[in-house]
Amino acid sequence: MKFYRNHVLVGISEMALNAGVEDFLKALRQELAKADLAEEINILETGPLGFFGKGICITVYPENINYSDLKIEDIPELVNEHFLKGRPVARLILETGAKFSPKFNYETRIVLRNSGIIDPESIDEYIGAGGYEAWEKALTQMQPMDIVNEVKASGLRGRGGAGFPAGVKWSFTAPLEAEQKYVVVNADEGEPGTFKDRLIMEGDPHQLLEGIMICARAIGASKAWIYIRGEYKLCIERLRHAIKQAKEYGILGENIFDSGFDLDIDLKIGAGAYVCGEETALIESLEGNRGNPRWKPPFPGVKGLWQYPTVVNNVETLANVPYIIKNGADAYKKFGTPECTGTKVYTILGDVAHPGLCEIDMGTTLRTIINEYAGGMKKGFKFKAALVGGAAGVILPDRLLDVKMDFASLNQYAAVLGSGAILVMNEHQSIVDILWSILRFFRHESCGKCAPCRNGTQQLYKLITKIKSGNGTMDDVELMQNIAETMLNTSFCALGQSPIMAIRSAIENFKDEFIEITKK
């Protein structure tokens, strides 16, 4: 094996590509060759490194130094100073909070443990990092019901928003006799402020495939579909490549590991509809229809895709599964809280010092997440509120900063963890304004199937627009809450039941602002 003095990890993400990372790499390789360092410095292309708004980013090992916002013009200095003389270039180093180093902001990594470290386009690197061991164990040493029970025991809850226990979901489908069963992966990430699934797929596509395989074995499915949004070009490319590699290695396909088990995984590209995050709407879309949700029951686990039993899971949920199977439910339960085990990937945005994503234990408080993982508020700004869980989430004021972020704790405050998106607002931002933006979103995304949601979202938008313009009254504010309440009780699916959360939390926690704006 060849030894290198330094390993340079270059993050290839959608944004890095846009910032010209390909030209950058070419120039870097040329400069290294010119300095006669090509044999000493190893360049590795990997997934997103986990920091945003920073253009081209690299991490240099063994020093573990993060450079950000690199330009081609910086290369000579970088090569000459750091790679030749071993003196890191201070002006280019990414400044981070204390908690960020040495592992940057993935403090407890399960889902993202390989992300930004291995080459996502190399199955060998995934296997080298312990990948596909869980799949082999699940297929050769475990019975389907053992897998279901292990996942059940781990307490893993769905990471798409609702938090339904994954093992329980599987246990409905596993014992059913059917000529065909399906696994469907919900990769139609559309909750505003959420991009965790994109990072998981860009950074470690094989881990998702392994999770799908284990799920398929557990429920007895021979076909899996990944329903992915059309905008995620890089994910689509990497997943296709990963599926091809897995087939070449005999990890996927017919008679895998001589077990007699067949599995095929395919991608389906979505066409843009938020409601398709609802599992029955997603199934309708897969069948080639409008993405209108179906009546439940029967649940998809019994009658799903083309009326066959189907398990629909979120990307992050399935990406947790290989760890559980490989290390056991007890090892997994060490993370998080007793009711909500494991880790959660959060995306932290808005007026914090270091927007980005972090994977940490379930039950970490919002205060800790903002102060220690996102580096606190941006300089000169004060915390006012955080929108937690995307558009279908709640607006939390500073007095709730110490609420634990997990499904159970947030429920006590009629709040939801949702997809894990945290949008932080500063003291100058108007709550009415953000609520207007949320209700505009719902107006656009209502699928139109049921009247409460179709009409309700329109009326809510009209009312909030009136209030925002200063022409509203407190009666309008009350009416808004009434309509949303009615929608909660009468809407067909979760979409129409969601606007109440943002509305109620905004009015309860920031009533003064509504009084102020309606006084004019």
Place this chain on the structure above:
Amino acid sequence: MYKEICSKYAPTKDNLIYILHEIQDTHPQHYISEEAVEAVSEYLKIPSNHIYGVLTFYTMYSTKPRGKNIIRLCESPPCYIKGSDNIMRKLRTELGVEEGGTTKDGLFTLELCACLGVCGNAPVMMINDDVYGDLTEEKVEEILEKVRRRK
């Protein structure tokens, strides 16, 4: 031309979304015409009203001719609080069109869209398949100029 695209896929309804994607992507005006709907209807043996229903449900499809470059600016909360409205104003004045409009030279169509999943770089827009983030009004000018020169 439409028949040719259809024949690449098995004639089952679940391929409808794929076929529509390809028809739209390969059309110089990035849209799905009535003739296209008829052709797909005949191939898949499903009524054209079903296809029209699907077509108008999903935001990525268009039933009207569009420009060579489709600008989709995100208007969801994370981009909104970072000033996507100012970016929209800038785009409108730069291009001289309203939302949904196409410039006279047929080079740009301006659209709004929901979250693109690149919120770390809000405000964000896509032009065709390329993502542009951390937008400022000056950056918008630069980007449009770059795309114009590309033609």
